[in-house]
Amino acid sequence: MALLTKSRFKLGLSCATKLYYDSHRKVYHNTSQIDPFMQALAEGGFQVGELAKLYYPGGIDIDTLDREEAIRLTEEALEQDEVTIYEAAISVGHKLIRVDVLRKTPQGIQLIEVKSKSCAGDSEQQFFGKRGGLDSSWKPYLEDVVFQYLVMKEYLAERGEQRTVFPYLMCSDKEKYTSVDGLHGLFRISEQNGRKSCIPREGITLEDLGDQILTAIRLKDALEAILNYDYSKDHPAWELTRFEEIIPHFEQLLLSYEGGGGPWPEPMCKTCKTCEFKLDDSPEAEGKESGFNTCGRSLMGWNDEELAAPKVYNVWNFSKADEIIKKGRWFMHELDFTDVETASTNWSPPEQGDGLNNTQRKYIQIEQTNSRNPQPYVDVEGLSQEMEACTYPLHFIDFETSAPAIPFFKNYRPYQGICFQFSHHILHEDGRMEHAHEYLGLGQGLDPTWGFIDALYEALRHDEGSIFRYATHENTYLGYVRIALRDRSPFDQAKTASLIQFIESITQPKGKAGPQDSWQPGPRNMIDLCTWVRNFYWHPRMGPSNSIKYVLPAILEHSEALQAKYSLASYGTVLIPSLNFKEKIWLQRDGQGHITDPYKLLPPIPKDFQEMDEIEEVYVDGELINGGAAMTAWAYMQMVEMSEEEREGLASALKCYCELDTLAMVMIWQGWKDLIIE
Numbered sequence: 001m002a003l004l005t006k007s008r009f010k011l012g013l014s015c016a017t018k019l020y021y022d023s024h025r026k027v028y029h030n031t032s033q034i035d036p037f038m039q040a041l042a043e044g045g046f047q048v049g050e051l052a053k054l055y056y057p058g059g060i061d062i063d064t065l066d067r068e069e070a071i072r073l074t075e076e077a078l079e080q081d082e083v084t085i086y087e088a089a090i091s092v093g094h095k096l097i098r099v100d101v102l103r104k105t106p107q108g109i110q111l112i113e114v115k116s117k118s119c120a121g122d123s124e125q126q127f128f129g130k131r132g133g134l135d136s137s138w139k140p141y142l143e144d145v146v147f148q149y150l151v152m153k154e155y156l157a158e159r160g161e162q163r164t165v166f167p168y169l170m171c172s173d174k175e176k177y178t179s180v181d182g183l184h185g186l187f188r189i190s191e192q193n194g195r196k197s198c199i200p201r202e203g204i205t206l207e208d209l210g211d212q213i214l215t216a217i218r219l220k221d222a223l224e225a226i227l228n229y230d231y232s233k234d235h236p237a238w239e240l241t242r243f244e245e246i247i248p249h250f251e252q253l254l255l256s257y258e259g260g261g262g263p264w265p266e267p268m269c270k271t272c273k274t275c276e277f278k279l280d281d282s283p284e285a286e287g288k289e290s291g292f293n294t295c296g297r298s299l300m301g302w303n304d305e306e307l308a309a310p311k312v313y314n315v316w317n318f319s320k321a322d323e324i325i326k327k328g329r330w331f332m333h334e335l336d337f338t339d340v341e342t343a344s345t346n347w348s349p350p351e352q353g354d355g356l357n358n359t360q361r362k363y364i365q366i367e368q369t370n371s372r373n374p375q376p377y378v379d380v381e382g383l384s385q386e387m388e389a390c391t392y393p394l395h396f397i398d399f400e401t402s403a404p405a406i407p408f409f410k411n412y413r414p415y416q417g418i419c420f421q422f423s424h425h426i427l428h429e430d431g432r433m434e435h436a437h438e439y440l441g442l443g444q445g446l447d448p449t450w451g452f453i454d455a456l457y458e459a460l461r462h463d464e465g466s467i468f469r470y471a472t473h474e475n476t477y478l479g480y481v482r483i484a485l486r487d488r489s490p491f492d493q494a495k496t497a498s499l500i501q502f503i504e505s506i507t508q509p510k511g512k513a514g515p516q517d518s519w520q521p522g523p524r525n526m527i528d529l530c531t532w533v534r535n536f537y538w539h540p541r542m543g544p545s546n547s548i549k550y551v552l553p554a555i556l557e558h559s560e561a562l563q564a565k566y567s568l569a570s571y572g573t574v575l576i577p578s579l580n581f582k583e584k585i586w587l588q589r590d591g592q593g594h595i596t597d598p599y600k601l602l603p604p605i606p607k608d609f610q611e612m613d614e615i616e617e618v619y620v621d622g623e624l625i626n627g628g629a630a631m632t633a634w635a636y637m638q639m640v641e642m643s644e645e646e647r648e649g650l651a652s653a654l655k656c657y658c659e660l661d662t663l664a665m666v667m668i669w670q671g672w673k674d675l676i677i678e
Contacts, residue, residue: 002254003067003096004247009147010140012250014271016235019253021277021291029288032276046198047187047406049100052114052170052214054200056101059084067096078104090148092155094251097148101170106163111152112216113145116405119171122215127222134225145169145219146226146243149302149418160168167223172405172414173215180210181410182445185638213406213414237267246411268299270322300330309333310369315340315362333370337363353381355535364538376539376558383536384676387669390527391467392429396670397422397456397467397526398661399474400630400654408638409447411488415539417480420448420634423658424459425666434577435659440651442636450490457502464524467506468665470528470548478507483517529665539670552664553597556587559671563587563595566667580655586663597669598664598678602656 002008002023013020021028043094053059060077062070062085070089077085081104088102101112117138134142149167155169156163186208187198192244232241240246253264296302310332313321324339340362350360356379364377400421405414412418424437441448445606460467470474482503489496505522533546539554556562567589572581588596633650642650 002258003091004094004251004254005096006144006147007100008254009247009250010144012253013140013143013231014232015266015275016238016250016264017252017266017295018277019250020257023254023257027289028277029279029285029289030276030430031278031280031282031285046584047184047404048116048172048214049114050187050198050200051183051209051362051406052101052112052205053086054204054209055212055214056084056103056112057206059086059101060221061086062089062098062269063067063087065384067091069652070098070436071096073182080104082106090155092151093157094255095151095154095247097151099148099152104163106248108166109152109156110166110168111144111145111148112168112170113141113148114170115141115144116216117141117171118174118405119169119215119217122217124217124219128225132574134222134229138222139226141169142219142222142226143243146223147247149219149223150244167219168216169219169222170214170216173213174413174415176211176213176215177409177411177413178210178213179410180208182408183210183213184406184408184635185445186272187406204584209402236264236617237530263294263298265299266295268295270325273311274675307332314544316546317358318362318544332366334662335366335445340366350377350379352379353385355379355382361534361538365544368538368540374540376537377556378672379536380676380677383532383672386392386532387673391464393463393465394427394429395460395465395467396425396427396529396662396665397460397469397474397476398658398665400658401473401477402631402634404635408443417477418449419452419477419481420446421630421654421658422456423655423662424456425659425662426465427666427669435579435663436577437490438579438655438659440655440658442647442651443634449481449484453485453499453503454491457499461502467524467526468529468554468669469526470661470665472510475507475526475528476510479510479517482507527530548661548664548668549599551598551668552599553595555668555671556598557595559674561674562671563668565670571663578659580652580659586667598660602660603653630657 008019008022011022033296053061060073060083062073062077064073065071067089070087071091074085074089077083077341078536083104085102085104086100088099090097090099099644100113100114101110103110103112127135127142129135145167149165152165153369156165186199186201186204198575210649227243229243230241231243231246232238240249245518249654272292272295275292275295278293279285279288284535293307296307311330312318312324312332312335314332315335318340320339320571324335327336337359340359348360350356350364356364356377367373368375368377399419401417401419402408403417405417406413408418420443421440422438423435425433426436427433429621437455439452441451441456482500485491485496485500485503489499504519506524506526508521509518530548533551537551539551539558541554541557542550556566567585567587569583569585571584571586572578573583578584584601586598588601590596633654637647637650
């Protein structure tokens with residue numbers, strides 16, 4: 001029986017038709033079904049949830065997965081006059097909620113929903129924008145609480161209990177600092193009967209937790225804002241406008257699906273781009289159907305060719321997609337330059353040496369996709385000018401980082417970033433290359449920040465060669481390291497000053513920096529290779545993405561010189577030294593002759609950690625984070641008892657992954673160099 005749970009309610013708010021596909025899981029594939037434990041671990045949800053319980057000690061934990069047993073145990077606990085319950089199971093009608101922390105007191109019921117998203121103090125004002133409306137980043141979290149609030153009220157009313165329900169949203173507070181070391185390490189990963197869980201160490205006291213870093217925010221104005229929100233703004237085709245109307249509607253949909261009813265026809269829109277109910281190449285998809293295709297056929301009348309055709313929303317960074325789709329144009333072949341030009345950037349054919357503006361970048365993708373032109377676009381003159389301005393030897397660096405909801409170390413705030421790993425390739429002017437340096441701080445109670453910056457400084461300080469990063473991540477996190485050095489450096493004054501000066505020489509301030517966080521970028525300010533991709537290069541295999549994971553296989557397919565170089569077993573030899581690979585062949589082809597993505601050629605992650613391999617991108621504190629697998633694996637190492645062999649195996653996988661990131665940057669440079677010489 002598919003009850004209306006919090007997760008199903010959220011799914012229905014995104015698209016009511018998805019409730020049908022979710023109710024028929026044996027028929028329809030869901031691409032987002034990553035191991036929920038690993039996903040929650042990556043986002044910090046489990047740790048924050050367990051910490052919240054410790055702030056309300058003495059509660060009854062309803063930890064059974066058996067639905068009926070959980071409901072029975074909760075009802076027994078609620079017979080007490082005063083009680084705290086963790087994971088309380090409340091069922092009424094065709095609905096079921098599991099409340100993170102439920103406190104029954106003489107004053108009423110406190111319903112506390114715990115989230116890993118960060119807050120700033122206990123004011124509700126942070127839930128609203130400057131114009132007074134609900135902040136869209138908070139709205140889904142508030143909806144979670146209000147759904148549970150209404151179910152709880154209905155549950156009490158059904159039993160004739162006159163108790164007030166007080167809803168709270170409890171989050172990691174970015175305005176608070178940890179006052180103890182090892183707070184994150186107080187939680188360990190346990191596995192029983194094949195089920196992983198995150199549990200606190202035995203005997204933890206409130207004193208062990210130090211100053212409280214989670215804040216419970218009482219919902220009053222936000223509660224009213226959700227209850228009065230007009231949901232026809234999000235779903236114009238819905239006749240329902242109020243939150244309290246949607247819940248019974250979803251209940252009836254689920255009941256009808258159990259009785260064999262067909263899907264409720266939510267009109268297709270731009271958000272269908274991210275529909276979970278599509279087919280992919282995973283083993284779990286075999287023999288299943290695509291919900292997206294079902295909607296396309298039944299609602300739009302699309303045939304197989306139209307289902308596979310590039311859509312308007314597949315255009316890179318295309319803000320007009322929703323507007324155009326609403327006018328009935330879904331396919332990329334229906335677009336022309338008038339659709340992508342803006343008042344500030346009119347369409348004109350790109351000129352060599354000028355680089356692509358945003359309009360030109362979009363239109364090149366549209367034009368060449370529609371004409372099925374397999375040829376990439378390359379601004380040879382623009383690339384040549386940029387590359388000639390660089391100073392050899394060239395340095396390519398990539399970081400792996402963590403921004404935990406619960407800090408690992410004293411005097412850190414929730415979600416304060418730390419660097420635990422880097423990889424460094426060097427490319428010399430005569431063409432020699434080497435994987436020259438790497439660093440991996442295993443943590444285990446020691447802050448890796450200091451070893452990281454010391455090793456990076458030592459790797460890069462010996463010449464004035466240009467330094468490359470990919471996107472803004474490295475610049476952002478070195479800014480965090482700079483603040484850490486300024487506030488609590490373990491080094492002497494002279495070395496601290498040298499390290500801060502080094503960081504300022506290779507970075508630039510982020511955004512509108514205050515007086516303490518502003519400096520003039522030095523001559524070695526890191527060069528963003530991703531910006532060069534966006535300005536000078538597009539390949540059909542990249543589609544709408546500029547991610548290095550898409551650019552690497554594209555440039556390998558484009559450059560014959562790269563194919564010749566990396567089809568040999570020379571990487572990881574005296575010819576091309578590597579710290580982690582031996583005689584590695586990076587250019588391989590599948591049975592159809594297509595070049596295999598090099599990231600699929602990495603050594604397998606140790607068996608016990610293979611589910612992490614799927615977590616490449618995660619939402620952490622509301623932001624999409626790349627490198628989710630590495631971040632999660634490192635956090636896992638801090639929370640589980642591992643043998644030395646297991647730790648070395650996971651560390652080896654992390655090093656290989658990070659090394660390929662910087663090798664990919666070198667390959668992109670080499671591929672472009674080859675194209676320029678041609």
